[in-house]
Amino acid sequence: MHNRLLPTLLIITLLAMVAGFTYVHWSKSGPGAGLYSRDWLPDPVQGYWDPNNFYRSSDSVQGVFEGKQCVQCHEEITPGIVADWRASRHAQGDEKVFCNDCHGGDHQRLHLPTPEVCGSCHNKQQNESEDEARYGFPSHILAMERAVDAPHFADKPKAEVQSCVQCHSVATKCDSCHTRHRFDAAESRRPEACITCHSGPPHPDDTTYFASAHGQIYLAEGKDWDWSKPLTKGNYKAPTCAYCHMDAGRHQVAHKSMWKFGLREINPHTSNNQILRRRWIELCSDCHAEKEAAQWLGELDRERKQAWSMLYMAEAVLKNLRSDQLLQPSAAERPPYPMGSLWPMERIGFYEGQASAFYNVSGIERDYFEMWYFDNLGAYKSAAHGDSAGVKEGHQKMATSLEHIQTKAHKLRQRAATEQETEITPAAPSIWNSGAYTDYNREHN
């Protein structure tokens, strides 16, 4: 018996792998990209976020041009970007990098430069950037594929998808941080280079940094600093995003990343995380006593522990409601989201829920999602960046959310008890036979 089992399993596994690859291959043959490529149509503007897959050059001008010709003509048409190029290192010296070196010369087949194009000269930076993939998501280099391989990429309304991809395009082009066409290292050392994306509720890196003593010093005095200097000890009065996260200009931001963006609880004292802690302490010691740096990290540990103790309390309330079938509307009573789910289920917490918990859920599930994704992440970023008011605000909001969740759960149980006692169950009119995030979207994506 045992003799046959192993080869049978092997054959099944092999068949499953082949089926899987075939499925993926089949999936990728749609008009979109990624696992769900057959389920969405790219907007035209997608070409700017994912130029390799979707950029289509304009047909308006015919001909193949040399760099000087490009400049001559665009001096009239778009003088601003030509001025930026002239001020850039690309325009200095004898071996200039001209427009056609990055965009191609055939005006009907122009392309937008991908990281590979930039990397043909800036090899070190491209390699470092790709190295980030080793650390898993969240990651700059995996940002685009992580986005398009999620089922809700095909389900969400286009307006939101575009606003996601706009930042996730950091994986597919370099001008997210280095604005065209100056591409000045000095510019990208400033916080503004980062916070076009690192802002908003789930990652308020901008407000939390600016609220810190570091950020305030930057705001008051940064304009007088010499930004042409490298991001190393002694060159800056206060650190910026890049000084800490890309020290010495390393294009690999996961190098010291420990807390996984605050999305999950981690053990900060694993042997691996001890290495990352040492790296932080070493960096902070550019200005502070090592002891102080270690103490600050300890405070972050405490803040995280407290935050997760509240999150777990809330999660337990929800999971108990789900066990007792008291979540309303239940997964069976609402349109599934994302569509691709095999069967409807209430998704609670990081491993089950994640980003998909945004939509088509009951009020209490959404409360927990917001507690986790907005309140908690805000508190985390505040603690990590030294924004003390933000820590209080985040925890205060978590306490409020927890109270809301407990009260809503209480009411659901109270009503269930009343219905049992009175044997009256009011005919509840369905509220979720349609919604903002239903089949409509997939039909229109």
Added chain:
Amino acid sequence: MHNRLLPTLLIITLLAMVAGFTYVHWSKSGPGAGLYSRDWLPDPVQGYWDPNNFYRSSDSVQGVFEGKQCVQCHEEITPGIVADWRASRHAQGDEKVFCNDCHGGDHQRLHLPTPEVCGSCHNKQQNESEDEARYGFPSHILAMERAVDAPHFADKPKAEVQSCVQCHSVATKCDSCHTRHRFDAAESRRPEACITCHSGPPHPDDTTYFASAHGQIYLAEGKDWDWSKPLTKGNYKAPTCAYCHMDAGRHQVAHKSMWKFGLREINPHTSNNQILRRRWIELCSDCHAEKEAAQWLGELDRERKQAWSMLYMAEAVLKNLRSDQLLQPSAAERPPYPMGSLWPMERIGFYEGQASAFYNVSGIERDYFEMWYFDNLGAYKSAAHGDSAGVKEGHQKMATSLEHIQTKAHKLRQRAATEQETEITPAAPSIWNSGAYTDYNREHN
């Protein structure tokens, strides 16, 4: 029969017109201004927001003075504003514009300069500014009369009215944008000139612009730009408020305005809006490919469509509740707002509700108001200004509001069903016999 109807109707119409004019004339004879002038008393500070109607000069100093005398004395009393004047163009050359040229010379009859005073030299700007009236509200030039002609101007608490008028005074004086007494064009080209007013929940122009790539470039590098240059192609690395909305310094901001502030759904493809779209695309082409500009406008179209699909869903929920008389408290159970209403009614949506929906409404009506006025307008401004996180945040908030509205409606219907089944209607103590926005205010305005 028919022979008599027409002249009768004509006479009635004429009588109604005369009555209307008489009413308006009678109305305007109160201590305030506008249609409800008899219903409110101006605060003293109103003189600064509407100088033509309310400014009263100080009695403290007697005499008629020449400009040089003004300067001599105020050099001591208020040296800061004299320094600003000295640095202004008004103080250059032989034909200086002195204090008395704008304020008058008789110290007991000083006036604050109205647009007419400034327009006596700056004719082009004044004409352009007045031309905005052709496009209807929202509009700078109509801002003050639109405010004072609304019934809630007389109903709202003074503290809020003053905070409204502070910005609506853009119609009645020029120093909303050109800070006194330098009146530097360079200053008014910067975003800060606009965002003293263009900020806050219903019009977060500041945060959405600053969060965009354009805004971040301005924040990082704007201090080094030459702001004395006109707002035309090639002069600035990134656009600012005025660069796009007042291109080439045109003092008529409605020139390209299409979306009506996000307050109403519009059809972006009417022939008239096609003209405005062309204007936008032409402007964006100062730096970007035309094609890209058109694609971005298409994204804004999509964002608006999705936003309005959610708003209409919410509106339908409310209107159905109203039909079934399930809104609590109903208009009959609460103090009317605004007071001037002929009969109490639940006001839902743009055409019925608008700004008056702020006050004395049930929770679910307020939810919809906030969804429309804060969440939706925030999403719109984000999409229009290129703040991708703001689009997500706005739509996420709209989805949350929609869920709240649906859940509240569900509960109201569920309770109604229970009451019908059990035949028990609990004696509901009145909750709205007084409120924060009742007769109290009109009595104290």
Added chain:
Amino acid sequence: MHNRLLPTLLIITLLAMVAGFTYVHWSKSGPGAGLYSRDWLPDPVQGYWDPNNFYRSSDSVQGVFEGKQCVQCHEEITPGIVADWRASRHAQGDEKVFCNDCHGGDHQRLHLPTPEVCGSCHNKQQNESEDEARYGFPSHILAMERAVDAPHFADKPKAEVQSCVQCHSVATKCDSCHTRHRFDAAESRRPEACITCHSGPPHPDDTTYFASAHGQIYLAEGKDWDWSKPLTKGNYKAPTCAYCHMDAGRHQVAHKSMWKFGLREINPHTSNNQILRRRWIELCSDCHAEKEAAQWLGELDRERKQAWSMLYMAEAVLKNLRSDQLLQPSAAERPPYPMGSLWPMERIGFYEGQASAFYNVSGIERDYFEMWYFDNLGAYKSAAHGDSAGVKEGHQKMATSLEHIQTKAHKLRQRAATEQETEITPAAPSIWNSGAYTDYNREHN
């Protein structure tokens, strides 16, 4: 009889005083500080917030050093702070102030400079700063003892306590405003010196100032101002935090403070407040007409009156619920907070509730707390700093909170009426036998 009563009372009073002092002395003998010192353990990082009580020097380096030796070694280890010191007045001339003058020379007994250390040279500033204590809390100089003498200091989770103390440490060290090691007066004249702490929901001094015309002028032009000039008439185009609140550099911020942070309603026209009003008007007259300044203060009066009328309405709703025993969970049904309370009670409003109302309260109590502490204080700061959108936003939020409170109260009463009529009281499962702010914290503090 009467003859014996007086001496008996005297003896009892004396015994009570001795007992009180003994209690306080006993209390202070714990590992923490303040009245509850026996109930909490200091975090290591506490040494940076309260150096006098908790700073422990590093053991890593042995020896007693002269200033030049400190510099020589730290030039390598922490070049940034040495560069800051070199640029400071401390490093100029022949009588330099070296590292060891403030920190001591024995590397194993280094200390962080307290205000007394700085005050040994900067005597005037230290005296002014201590003079603030006369005005009571809120106050910079009382900030730390007020924090540690509150029972919730021992009850709150450490993560929040640390974030409180980080700003309350303004009482125990000078580098809250003067960043080390440049200690430049020019720097501390800028708003950034204040807003590291003066930010966040209960005191949005940053956003409200920046949203005002004053703040926008600062943002647009402040970089070109000469910050080495003293904070006096004619030196600055627009005022900053320090220009108004620390005019002429006075280190006593309570000098013109009238409104008690918006926490309580005050009568702005007491004879004492008339003196403070005169001081404000005199200050504003550096640039504005006296009359205008007085009118603005009148607007603030109106705004406060309106805000308090709404707060009192909400407070009355809650107090009536409490009288009728309808608050759920009641104080008896939830863990006491703070722990030190003699008996459980629902705490409503400033005098009963205050900061402790943050935690372990029912939803409706929390709504009122947030209305008072966030919405109201935001409106106040907006009115005081000239942020008109913020006034509207704050009042709109207060109106929303009031509606929520009224609606929740209505539902609690409606349910009570139903239960009475039906004689059915559903067995309510306890929801508050544990919470985020229970004994857990005290055990872990």
